[in-house]
Amino acid sequence: MQYRKLHDADLDAANAFLAKHAATSMILRGNLRTAGIERRRHPLSGTYFGAVDAGGAIHAVMAQFGNGNVFVQSGDATQVPAGLVDAFRAEMPTPVAGVFGDADQAADILDQLGLSDADYAINASDILYGLDxxxxxxxxxxxxxxxxxxxxxxxxxxxxxxxxxxxxxxxxxxxxxxxxxxxxxxxxxxxxxxxxxxxxxxxxxxxxxxxxxxxxxxxxxxxxxxxxxxxxxxxxxxxxxxxxxxxxxxxxxxxxxxxxxxxxxxxxxxxxxxxxxxxxxxxxxxxxxxxxx
Missing domain, CATH: 3.40.630.30 (Gcn5-related N-acetyltransferase (GNAT))
Structure with a gap:
């Protein structure tokens, strides 16, 4: 498994992975649809990192947007691969302003980044609702x-x-x-x-x-x-x-x-x-x- 920054060639794979976990990936999916991966000057552009297998399929995503907020999607796992977090830290574009995602995955990111005891304006595990x-x-x-x-x-x-x-x-x-x-x-x-x-x-x-x-x-x-x-x-x-x-x-x-x-x-x-x-x-x-x- 490779843990690396994603590029335009990874767009279809990223979309396919996120679509499988749509309810906790809407910001990631919406921003990808609007700005793509490497359209740097768009207000919704971000820097994306992924866990990519040998066939090019993606199994986890972390992204940071211009406001400093980090979004995570690690599929059905409650934890985020440490290699993905390391890749993010190595090339993290800006200071971290916040972390969003599935409650367990986001908490794991905060722990891996050493932010569990940081000073928060809000750190809440909200109830997620869905409706057909x-x-x-x-x-x-x-x-x-x-x-x-x-x-x-x-x-x-x-x-x-x-x-x-x-x-x-x-x-x-x-x-x-x-x-x-x-x-x-x-x-x-x-x-x-x-x-x-x-x-x-x-x-x-x-x-x-x-x-x-x-x-x-x-x-x-x-x-x-x-x-x-x-x-x-x-x-x-x-x-x-x-x-x-x-x-x-x-x-x-x-x-x-x-x-x-x-x-x-x-x-x-x-x-x-x-x-x-x-x-x-x-x-x-x-x-x-x-x-x-």
């Missing part, structure tokens, strides 16, 4: 004229920035700093360009936000989902997520996934038909850590 969209349970009032779904670009930019900042602070443990403002502004530009974020309008006022943070022709990953505190307990997020999934289903998407550690959010998603399929770890460091090769 043919089984989507649509809220009774989701199609009512009182609830309008619009592209996020039709909402005032200041409102979107405020909501996304609040989401990062509440859900991901981010600190409210100028660095966060810059991160949010960049994220919003990308979301608006990709047209993968929507708002729910009630009585002419935006009351909830939802989007897809990864998309494939057959599958989407839901997030972020945010309702400001003053508009909560009205079922707005559930209605909006249902509307986004109805629209996705209409264009051929067959499955959706998401993860959460919130009991309230879990109840809303389960009411839509989502069921538990595993656990997914989000480990975001308070400050990026530069590792020795």
């Amino acid at each position: 969209l043919c089984d989507l349970i649509v809220p009774v009032n989701a199609r009512a004229d009182d609830f309008q779904m619009v592209d996020a670009e039709k909402v005032e930019r200041s409102t979107l920035l405020s909501w996304l900042r609040a989401y990062e602070i509440e859900a991901l443990g981010a600190e409210d700093t100028p660095v966060l403002d810059s991160k949010i502004a960049s994220r919003l530009v990308h979301a608006l360009d990709a047209r993968n974020m929507w708002a729910l309008i009630v009585d002419g006022k935006p009351v909830s936000l939802s989007g897809f943070n990864a998309q494939m022709p057959d599958m989407v990953q839901v997030g972020p989902v945010w309702t400001p505190p003053e508009s909560r307990s009205n079922g707005y997020a559930r209605i909006l997520v249902a509307k986004t999934l109805l629209a996705a289903r209409a264009r051929g998407v067959m499955r959706a996934i998401l993860s959460t550690d919130s009991e309230a959010a879990a109840k809303a998603y389960e009411a839509l038909g989502f069921t538990k399929i595993g656990r997914y770890r989000l480990a975001l460091l308070k400050s990026p850590v530069k590792l020795a090769a």
Whole structure:
């Protein structure tokens, strides 16, 4: 088995491997589909490493993107090959800002990188949910004229920035700093360009936000989902997520996934038909850590 950096010639093999483990590989799959492996100047480009056998098949993947976040997929194994982690450390492009993936695999990466006791903004093993969209349970009032779904670009930019900042602070443990403002502004530009974020309008006022943070022709990953505190307990997020999934289903998407550690959010998603399929770890460091090769 070779443990090495991946190149454009490995794209088909990488896609074939990740497709077998789609629910915990959506960011990897979506970014590969959009930016490929060696398209370095694309905002979703990353540096990919793989466990590659003699026939060219891939059995594990690690990738780091421009924001410093590392994503891992090691198939059915709970641990990540040490040789793959060594290859990553040897050519790691930037300090590590976070680690994402199947809960056990991501925890193993943190241990192998010596980051188990690092200072985290959040290090959570969320419940991973899946839903075949043919089984989507649509809220009774989701199609009512009182609830309008619009592209996020039709909402005032200041409102979107405020909501996304609040989401990062509440859900991901981010600190409210100028660095966060810059991160949010960049994220919003990308979301608006990709047209993968929507708002729910009630009585002419935006009351909830939802989007897809990864998309494939057959599958989407839901997030972020945010309702400001003053508009909560009205079922707005559930209605909006249902509307986004109805629209996705209409264009051929067959499955959706998401993860959460919130009991309230879990109840809303389960009411839509989502069921538990595993656990997914989000480990975001308070400050990026530069590792020795």
